[in-house]
Amino acid sequence: xxxxxxxxLDGVTMLDxxxxxxxxxxxxxxxxxxxxxxxxxxxxxxxxxxSPATVRNCMADLEELGYLVHxxxxxxxxxxxxxxxxxxxxxxxxxxLSLKDKTKIKKEYSHRMNRIDQIMEETxxxxxxxxxxxxxxxAPKLEKSIFHHLELVxxxxxxxxxxxxxxxxxxxxxxxEVEEILPEERLEEILNLINDxxxxxxxxxxxxxxxxxxxxxxxxxxxxxxxxxxxxxxxxEELYL
DNA sequence: GCAACCGTTCGCCTTCCGCA
DNA sequence: TGCGGAAGGCGAACGGTTGC
Numbered sequence: 001x002x003x004x005x006x007x008x009l010d011g012v013t014m015l016d017x018x019x020x021x022x023x024x025x026x027x028x029x030x031x032x033x034x035x036x037x038x039x040x041x042x043x044x045x046x047x048x049x050x051s052p053a054t055v056r057n058c059m060a061d062l063e064e065l066g067y068l069v070h071x072x073x074x075x076x077x078x079x080x081x082x083x084x085x086x087x088x089x090x091x092x093x094x095x096x097l098s099l100k101d102k103t104k105i106k107k108e109y110s111h112r113m114n115r116i117d118q119i120m121e122e123t124x125x126x127x128x129x130x131x132x133x134x135x136x137x138x139a140p141k142l143e144k145s146i147f148h149h150l151e152l153v154x155x156x157x158x159x160x161x162x163x164x165x166x167x168x169x170x171x172x173x174x175x176x177e178v179e180e181i182l183p184e185e186r187l188e189e190i191l192n193l194i195n196d197x198x199x200x201x202x203x204x205x206x207x208x209x210x211x212x213x214x215x216x217x218x219x220x221x222x223x224x225x226x227x228x229x230x231x232x233x234x235x236x237e238e239l240y241l
Numbered sequence: 242g243c244a245a246c247c248g249t250t251c252g253c254c255t256t257c258c259g260c261a
Numbered sequence: 262t263g264c265g266g267a268a269g270g271c272g273a274a275c276g277g278t279t280g281c
Contacts, residue, residue, distance in 0.1 A: 036250090038251085040249075041250095056250085076249085076251090
């Protein structure tokens with residue numbers, strides 16, 4: 001056995017079987033109780049065939065590796081994000097869905113869903129239904145998406161409705177206040193330019209692209225401001241319950 | 242509200258045991 | 262015989278409970 005029961009593969013520390021068993025027990029117990037997990041309770045409850053002292057030593061190693069942390073000196077350990085990730089990727093026992101459950105899921109998705117937010121909401125409900133816990137789905141950050149298409153609709157009082165569609169089908173609507181009402185043909189011109197030139201670019205880089213490629217050309221500062229507004233978001237991630 | 246007590250858990254040190 | 266892992270003992274730290 002390697003020293004300390006640790007293996008290193010391409011810079012990623014691998015855990016030996018004993019540490020995996022202890023980490024699994026800690027995560028399992030913490031999920032069940034939401035309280036820091038002590039070595040004594042692990043040794044007693046999970047019948048690992050180890051003394052609390054040995055469990056302590058392994059837990060100390062797991063803490064050093066960043067899988068566990070303890071809130072204060074005398075408290076038990078709780079899993080870190082890294083610990084949870086390892087548990088989900090490598091330790092969690094997966095169960096195959098029954099034919100009945102598979103049929104149920106297919107039924108849930110059988111009705112037509114055109115929008116990605118509908119799919120997100122539906123997935124959250126299915127997750128909640130099968131896990132019997134609250135289902136949470138976190139949509140990908142908009143800035144990481146690819147720009148696909150933009151529509152602009154003139155509204156009253158100098159406002160414009162922008163409808164942005166990403167490569168994954170996510171639709172973002174936004175109402176923009178403009179200082180000066182733009183004629184329809186001007187709006188059309190801007191729209192064509194954006195869809196022709198910026199399609200398939202990452203949204204994150206579009207602002208820089210607008211700044212670099214368009215600002216220096218013949219378009220006015222007003223147009224630049226409009227484009228800047230269209231491609232500026234609050235950065236808040238969408239959470240579906 | 243505060244002090245005393247108890248239970249739990251920790252780290253550190255030492256001892257024991259198996260193996261090469 | 263030396264080394265490494267497992268286990269036990271001890272004191273310290275902390276949270277919870279109880280009594281004043």
